[in-house]
Amino acid sequence: MISIKDxxxxxxxxxxxxxxxxxxxxxxxxxxIYGVIGYSGAGKSTFIRLLNRLEEPTSGEIExxxxxxxxxxxxxxxxxxxxxxxxxxxxNLLWSRTVFDNIAxxxxxxxxxxxxxxxxxxxxxxxxxxxxxxxxxPSQLSGGQKQRVGIARALANxxxxxxxxxxxxxxxxxxxxxxxxxxxxxNEKLGLTIVLITHEMHVIRKICHRVAVMxxxxxxxxxxxxxxxxxxxxxxTKRFVDQVMGDPDRENSLDVINENYRAGEVIxxxxxxxxxxxxxxxxxxxxxxxxxxxxxxxxTQTQKGAYGTMLVQIDGxxxxxxxxxxxxxxxxxxxEVSPDx
Amino acid sequence: xxxxxFPNVEMEDMVEATNETLYMTSVSxxxxxxxxLVLGLLLYLxxxxxxxxxxxxxxxxxxxxxxxxxxxxxxxxxLLFPFTDxxxxxxxxxxxxxxxxxxxxxPFYARLVEIALKEVDKGVIEAAKSMGARNRTIIFxxxxxxxxxxxxxxxxxxxxxxxxxxxxxxxIGAGGLGxxxxxxxxxxxxxxxxxxxxxxxxxxxxxxxxxxxxxxxKLDKR
Numbered sequence: 001m002i003s004i005k006d007x008x009x010x011x012x013x014x015x016x017x018x019x020x021x022x023x024x025x026x027x028x029x030x031x032x033i034y035g036v037i038g039y040s041g042a043g044k045s046t047f048i049r050l051l052n053r054l055e056e057p058t059s060g061e062i063e064x065x066x067x068x069x070x071x072x073x074x075x076x077x078x079x080x081x082x083x084x085x086x087x088x089x090x091x092n093l094l095w096s097r098t099v100f101d102n103i104a105x106x107x108x109x110x111x112x113x114x115x116x117x118x119x120x121x122x123x124x125x126x127x128x129x130x131x132x133x134x135x136x137x138p139s140q141l142s143g144g145q146k147q148r149v150g151i152a153r154a155l156a157n158x159x160x161x162x163x164x165x166x167x168x169x170x171x172x173x174x175x176x177x178x179x180x181x182x183x184x185x186x187n188e189k190l191g192l193t194i195v196l197i198t199h200e201m202h203v204i205r206k207i208c209h210r211v212a213v214m215x216x217x218x219x220x221x222x223x224x225x226x227x228x229x230x231x232x233x234x235x236x237t238k239r240f241v242d243q244v245m246g247d248p249d250r251e252n253s254l255d256v257i258n259e260n261y262r263a264g265e266v267i268x269x270x271x272x273x274x275x276x277x278x279x280x281x282x283x284x285x286x287x288x289x290x291x292x293x294x295x296x297x298x299x300t301q302t303q304k305g306a307y308g309t310m311l312v313q314i315d316g317x318x319x320x321x322x323x324x325x326x327x328x329x330x331x332x333x334x335x336e337v338s339p340d341x
Numbered sequence: 342x343x344x345x346x347f348p349n350v351e352m353e354d355m356v357e358a359t360n361e362t363l364y365m366t367s368v369s370x371x372x373x374x375x376x377x378l379v380l381g382l383l384l385y386l387x388x389x390x391x392x393x394x395x396x397x398x399x400x401x402x403x404x405x406x407x408x409x410x411x412x413x414x415x416x417x418x419x420l421l422f423p424f425t426d427x428x429x430x431x432x433x434x435x436x437x438x439x440x441x442x443x444x445x446x447x448p449f450y451a452r453l454v455e456i457a458l459k460e461v462d463k464g465v466i467e468a469a470k471s472m473g474a475r476n477r478t479i480i481f482x483x484x485x486x487x488x489x490x491x492x493x494x495x496x497x498x499x500x501x502x503x504x505x506x507x508x509x510x511x512x513i514g515a516g517g518l519g520x521x522x523x524x525x526x527x528x529x530x531x532x533x534x535x536x537x538x539x540x541x542x543x544x545x546x547x548x549x550x551x552x553x554x555x556x557x558x559k560l561d562k563r
Contacts (some may be wrong), residue, residue, distance in 0.1 A: 052471055054467060054471060078473040078475065079473060080526055081471060082472065084471070086468070088467075088468060091462055092464035092465050092467065094483065104440075105482070106473075108482070109469075109472050139562060153472075155473075
């Protein structure tokens with residue numbers, strides 16, 4: 001669907017050249033929600049603007065639907081852009097136009113006749129849940145409603161791809177969730193490929209199928225969201241995972257736990273996907289003569305299933321404890337003995 | 342009461358002078374609006390980061406605007422004598438004042454247009470680009486509508502400056518209330534005529550300001 005080869009962007013300033021995106025390679029499949037996460041300055045914003053050439057790449061190639069975007073002339077690019085919807089952090093609606101006219105704008109650009117425009121806009125207004133607000137001006141809407149207009153506008157010309165430039169970063173958590181639900185809904189209903197950039201792991205966790213982590217212009221880690229959650233390799237990725245899973249006093253509490261629970265073994269269990277449904281704890285305590293004491297736990301839902309960690313203390317006769325741990329290792333739950341994170 | 346206060350005021354003359362002022366003002370405001378808009382757009386679009394970014398064009402436009410803004414209006418009228426003669430076929434009467442009024446007003450308005458356009462949210466222009474808009478679409482469907490309230494308040498300010506320019510244009514016998522106040526009021530020591538002309542001009546200014554404010558407020562949906 002989208003394949004990106006050696007994409008590079010250098011900003012030339014008087015004092016120095018800034019390498020914003022550095023030989024980036026990525027391939028995004030049709031119909032998936034692909035998240036790119038990074039701290040500010042990582043180059044993710046430049047990256048997404050390179051995808052529809054709002055920013056001209058210094059070098060490298062972008063292929064979208066077997067069409068080489070980087071080689072297109074200005075006028076062909078304009079047509080190609082009609083197939084790429086984009087939504088923005090600050091919505092970027094025209095305040096001088098009503099909701100209806102804002103959504104009709106890309107259709108006017110594409111030269112859609114007036115009658116068709118009208119029915120299409122009404123369809124979109126319903127799709128994003130703004131029925132009855134067509135005559136309102138953006139200033140009369142809340143942030144979430146404005147983003148809904150942005151989404152409707154981006155979808156007007158039936159694009160193949162939707163680019164989301166920090167689309168929920170200006171919204172409160174509750175509104176963020178409703179916008180994310182809408183994006184998933186659109187992804188499923190229309191089979192639309194969505195590329196989004198964000199600095200919130202929550203967004204990745206909630207809706208993305210795959211994720212790439214960016215740092216200083218490069219993708220440092222990428223893969224299925226669950227894999228990245230489970231085995232974050234890079235430091236920056238671990239920090240992002242901690243945003244969702246984390247417990248700021250975790251380190252502290254592990255010390256406390258090791259102090260207080262000297263008996264038996266303290267182990268950490270990682271649950272991924274379906275095995276979160278297994279009744280592992282009760283299973284173990286029934287099979288072996290051990291006491292299982294739950295010290296800390298958290299399960300979170302991602303687009304590809306649930307993911308969770310749990311700290312437990314297993315106490316009992318040494319052989320029983322060993323057997324219990326050995327048994328747990330045979331299940332699909334990952335076991336980490338005496339975790340030292 | 343009226344006759345006691347303004348013994349020398351002849352209503353017929355006043356109506357004629359007012360008409361001349363209104364004629365000069367409205368035609369020159371329309372001309373200034375168009376020429377100023379073109380110059381302002383050129384300044385903005387050819388400027389740094391603009392969609393027609395072009396240093397020489399920007400420099401030439403800015404030079405034109407700055408030069409004509411620097412010339413005092415009374416001198417501009419005199420300078421433009423040959424041009425006015427060529428264009429209007431006369432150098433007297435209300436029509437003869439128009440070229441100078443427009444050329445004097447447009448550069449001033451052009452700067453106000455440039456400021457108004459700079460206020461348009463860059464993100465909105467970017468959004469239009471991301472939808473595949475042509476430059477023409479960006480100008481007529483994004484830049485101008487989004488800056489309209491500021492463009493209207495700008496032309497209101499310019500119109501009021503133009504009203505006082507029409508009074509100066511009296512030196513070439515352009516007619517109008519300023520001309521009338523000078524020749525028939527001041528020079529004949531009929532100060533009631535001067536006062537009455539002043540009152541009329543103030544009323545005209547107020548009306549323009551009111552219309553401008555009303556339109557600007559009406560168009561502003563922010």
